[in-house]
Amino acid sequence: MSTQLHSPPITWFKAAGLGVAGSLIVLLVVLAFLWPSKATTAQHLPVGIAGPAAAVTALQDAIGAQSPETFDFVDASDRDEAVLQIEARESYGAIILGEGTTAPEVLTAPAASTAATQLLNGAAAQLQAQRTQQALATGGDPAAATVTVTPVVPLSDSDSSGSGLAAASFPLTMGGMIGGVLISLLVAGAARRLAALAGFAVAAGLGLTLVLQSWFEYLQGDFWINAAAMGLSVLATASFIVGCKSLLGAKGIGVGAVITMFVANPIASAATPWQFLTEPWGQIGQFFVPGASNWLIRSLSYFPDANLAPQWWILIGWTAVGIVLTLTAHARAAAATPAPHAQRDDEPREEVSVA
16 A cells, blocks of 8 residues: 655645745736836937028027937938938937028838837927918918928838837847747757757748748848848847856846846837936847847848948857856856766767756
C-alpha cells in the first residue's frame, strides 16, 4: 500500500494575499498600456519655419501665446531647406511665410505622424482665419489669402491612415519575445542558441517583410533592407530574452519580458511623436528595441534621407548584449563544472549546456 505525501493546505491569509498580488499584477499591466495615452501631450513638436524675420518673429509670438510649448520651431533659410529638414526627419512639418501679401504655406509629413499632421492642419486653419479677417478688414480679396497645405511626405495608398505601420509595432515586439522564449526553453547550449537566433532572425525578417510589404503593402522602399531591419528588430529582442534566461535561469525570462513589454513598449511612441510623452520618457524610449525599430522601419519606408545610423546601432547593441549574456553564462557554467579526469587531446569534448 503506497503512502502519498500531501503538502499542507495554504492558509486563508496566504490565499487572500495571492489574490491581492494577482490584482496588483493586473493593475500594473493596465497602467503599462494606458499610461502613455494619459501622459501624452501635444508638446515640443519640431516644426520648420521660414520667411521674413519680422513675420517669423510675429508668428512665433502669436502661436506661443495661444499654444505655449506646442511647437519647437526649427529655423530654415527657405522652403527648400524646410523640405530637406522634413525628409531628414529633423522636423514634422514647416510653415513658410511669404513676402507682403503672399499667403503662407504649411508643409506636412503624414508619413511621419498623423497626430503631428493634425496639429499642423490646425495651425493652417488658424492662419487662414487670420488672413481672411485681415483681407476683409483692409478691403482685400479673401480668396487671395488662401493658406496652402502641402503634404511633402504623404502616406501610401495602401496605408492611407498610417494605422498599418503603427499596428505592426506591437506584433513585432511580441514576435521577438516569443522567439526568445521558445529558443530559451527548447534549445540547450550557447552555440546552438546563437545558431537558433540567427535562423530565427533571417526567417522572421523575410516572412514579416513578405507580409507587410509584398502582401499588405504597408512597407515601402527596398525589400532586402526592410527585411534586414525586420530581422534585426526581432533578433534584438529575442537575443536579450535568451541572454537573460541563460544568465539568470527561468526568472530571466520574466526579467526580459518585463523590460521589453512593460517598460520599453509603452514608451516606444509608435503612434505619436516621442516628444509628446512626458519628459524624459519619450527620449529614453528611443534607446530601447521597440522605439528604435519603429523609427527605423518607418524611416526606411518614407524617409530614406534620414540619418538612421543611431537606430541600426541601438538594435545591434541590444543584440550584442544578449549574445554577451549568453556567452557569459556559458563560460561561468563551464568554469563551475568539475573535470572528472584529465582529458587527452584526442578525446571528444562535450559542449556545456546552459539552462
